[in-house]
Amino acid sequence: MIKKEISIDLLAAQFPEINDLGLLSELKRYSEVIYATENKIIIEYGDQVTHVPMVISGTIKVSRQDENEHELFLYYLSSGDSCAASFSCCMVAKRSEISAVAEEDSILLMVPLKYANEWMEKYPIWRNFIFNMYEQRMYSLIDTIDRLAFTKLDEQLIEYLDLKSEAIKSSLIETTHQEIADDLNVTREAISRLLKKLEQSGKLKLGRNKIYLNN
DNA sequence: ACATTAATTGTGT
DNA sequence: ACACAATTAATGT
Numbered sequence: 001m002i003k004k005e006i007s008i009d010l011l012a013a014q015f016p017e018i019n020d021l022g023l024l025s026e027l028k029r030y031s032e033v034i035y036a037t038e039n040k041i042i043i044e045y046g047d048q049v050t051h052v053p054m055v056i057s058g059t060i061k062v063s064r065q066d067e068n069e070h071e072l073f074l075y076y077l078s079s080g081d082s083c084a085a086s087f088s089c090c091m092v093a094k095r096s097e098i099s100a101v102a103e104e105d106s107i108l109l110m111v112p113l114k115y116a117n118e119w120m121e122k123y124p125i126w127r128n129f130i131f132n133m134y135e136q137r138m139y140s141l142i143d144t145i146d147r148l149a150f151t152k153l154d155e156q157l158i159e160y161l162d163l164k165s166e167a168i169k170s171s172l173i174e175t176t177h178q179e180i181a182d183d184l185n186v187t188r189e190a191i192s193r194l195l196k197k198l199e200q201s202g203k204l205k206l207g208r209n210k211i212y213l214n215n
Numbered sequence: 216a217c218a219t220t221a222a223t224t225g226t227g228t
Numbered sequence: 229a230c231a232c233a234a235t236t237a238a239t240g241t
Contacts, residue, residue: 176223187229192224208223208236 006033006056006109014056014080017132023123031111036060036102043100051110052086055079058106064098074098075140084133086113156184157194161204161213171213 008024018024032051036042042053045065053060060077077083077100085098119126160180164173177195181188195211198204205212 178223188223189225189229193226196225206224 006107010056011109015054015129017129018123018125020123020125023119023126026115026119027109027111030115031109034108034110036106036108038102038104040102041099042102042108043096043098045096045099047096049086049094049096049113051112052082052084052116053077053100054082054109054111056107056109058108059103060100060106060108061103062098062100071099074144075137076103081136082130082133084130084137086116153184153186153190154194157191158198158203160184161211165213171215173211173213174209175211176209 008028011024055077057079062074063071064074066072165171177191178188181191199206
């Protein structure tokens with residue numbers, strides 16, 4: 001990683017929310033500028049968290065490790081974002097629960113936790129900035145959870161249909177969406193919508209009380 | 216054949 | 229998740 005200087009003007013341009021000369025000059029003074037090339041690992045799972053990253057340009061992919069080795073995508077950080085989660089790590093003084101990798105060539109401002117903390121009291125504008133980041137991250141996490149829950153149900157449903165089809169030795173399953181929903185402990189609407197998608201992708205055909213599987 | 220009704224499925228917020 | 233619309237199958241006349 002190559003380190004370079006960064007101008008206050010550029011900082012102000014990327015983070016209009018923290019337009020305070022005192023804060024900006026402290027930022028410039030105490031934080032490190034990092035040029036991360038594509039696929040550069042910025043924080044690895046288990047690393048000690050020492051800085052709050054602020055993204056000046058580029059995109060950072062934040063993910064969590066599966067029990068195995070599989071990566072679970074959480075969210076992207078792009079220009080003007082910050083990873084406020086770093087704060088929770090520093091308050092509990094623990095190690096990173098996530099890993100962050102540069103998705104493309106990126107420029108980051110790494111703010112030492114010590115200062116990031118002090119500024120919470122010193123600069124209300126900074127505190128607001130951090131709180132806003134928390135809120136944004138929260139929303140993107142909720143989206144991610146939705147996506148996950150949806151994917152799992154998708155697979156569950158296909159497995160359910162395959163099992164049933166095999167059990168009755170027929171590709172014609174006679175049941176209602178409600179019955180399936182009860183079996184899988186989800187709402188009927190979720191099943192209806194999934195089935196329709198599966199129909200559109202050609203995996204099956206729907207009729208009232210009927211599902212024709214295309215093997 | 217047609218109207219009525221209940222059950223199932225679809226959609227928007 | 230909920231409320232409501234639309235569609236479909238069944239039933240009675």
